[in-house]
Amino acid sequence: MHRTDSLDRFMADVRAGLRASPKRLSPEYFYDALGSRLFEAICQLPWYPLTRAERALLERHAEEMVAPFGEGASIVELGCGSGEKLALLAAPLCKRLPRLDVHLVDVSETALDLSRRTLSRLPRVEVSAHRARYEEGLCAATARRLPGADGVRGGGGGPVLVLFLGSNIGNLDPDAAAAFLADVRASLRAGDALLLGADLVKPAAELLLAYDDPLGVTAAFNKNLLSRINRELGAAIDLRSFDHRAVWNAERARVEMHLVSRRRQVIRVSAIDLEVAFEEGESIWTESSHKYEPGEVVHMGERAGFRCDRQWIEEAGRFSTTLLIAEERAARR
Template sequence: MSEPELIVRFTDADAARELRGEARAGLTDQPKWLSPKWFYDAAGSNLFERITELPEYYQTRAEQQILQRRALEIAEITGAATLVELGSGSSEKTRLLLDALRKQQTLELFVPLDVSASALRAAVDSIALDYPELRVRGVVDDFTSGLGALQSNTARLVAFLGGTIGNLLPTERAGFFDSVRAALRPGEWLLLGTDLVKDPRRLVAAYDDAQGVTAEFNRNVLHVLNRELGADFAPGEFDHVALWNAEQEWIEMRLRARRPLRVRLAELALDVDFTAGEEIRTEISAKFRRDRVHDELAAAGFRLHRWWLDDAGDFALSLAVAA
């Protein structure tokens, strides 16, 4: 077994600097906002794992079903020698692709990329143990800026799963697709998971579950600010809000102040005032139609090659080729 690599391009100091900048920008803006990337400390990652198991949250199960059925077809079409997974987390779903590519006898290198060094180290070690013939090169970086990890001399398949693309605003998505396309050679591949537009009641329920796990996950960002920036948020003073924006076709998660509040962020020497009912937008989760996926990929220089759905038609997996 070859020793797995772990390349750190996004350090704890980088993360701290980025958090300070984004917290200042978002909490002094009107309306206020925070990036969803700050949900995912250890507690937030554990809460998200619980979310994926909730009856209301269908996305993980739907994507898993598609991958179970189509992984071998993906391997046959792409013949990939390098698999790059962006925002890999635990890489569990990627094992379906690894197994299929191993069966196809094309895979040489796996490159998982994630901002969490601890989560990535655990994933890299686990994959290296279970796939001893495979070279594994973990890269700690932000998927929106870490596309240097895609460099390889062999045929590449980039996987961006879980519907995470929906967390990017339209201009951010366009920039992301452009960056991936610029990193790939013609004939190389992008595998993309997208949640689809459906009954708004089901969408809202997926982000406002009956057990309140998503509400706890949403408020966790305030715990992160308290710990990392010396803030004195009282998370219990904020209500979790999930709503459907029909015009933009996305879910918005917000935190709504129950009463007038003043919050101090000591590390920023910043006081932030909230009126009763004032909200912080903490996440968007865009939902897609096939035409939108096709058009956004085409604008970046990709051709949509395959479009697969789960049985319920809730979720799509797209395979696109760099034109």
């Protein structure tokens, strides 16, 4: 993705989001260089157990998770972050394969750089990086495959393992999550696989503490979205005029993050010639993080054309990782 394409899309999404009702901005824009670093800090906080729970599962079960994949297999990670989790899964494959092709997909150049450095510790790994949205990056990563039996193009002749970890699926509402999994399946052949990480439903107090930590790191992560608009789009938003707020929506099983205006104000974004008025207490909705029951993850995958090969649940019941195998498609008439 070219820088100008990325900036143009950011401008268009900010314009549309701030003119919407309710106002909203996509969480993908959290992850500039500073935002990526802040998220890495969040993952170290004692009140945010998601990353540690997932890592515990991967450390214990990585060999089982990649056991079905042999010579010629490749890995595509959507939303690579620091690459530490990917390295845990790639390591057992590196021990038994002469070569492993890995494709990194992320909108953050910082995340791509971090992942490249992490994977450089492993032998016989060939890394390709795609700065793109998930669907675009997956298509680019699989574009050179020859057509398979189900007619899907998309690396060499071996199976592809797609990683969608960190409960990134939780950032999508249920309809968007279903559509996303269907798009992933459409890019794969029968026998390819998706390893899907999902955060599980927990007590509300525990969830809210994870998204509104006492140190204020999550608040800084959320407010950095406004700072990014200032830096890149020529705005002059007073960050002190907005508060970070996390809300547990029990009916929809999601944590919502908002930036709440502390007073009546007008913000100006010069790069897109936009003025936006806020009432006191009016918010910008920046993220929804959906939580799941284990069976819901399996059913979601099955509806998209996968079958569940195996599911692992962290000992404390905080997190699940599910290996979904792409099934044969019905023959076209």
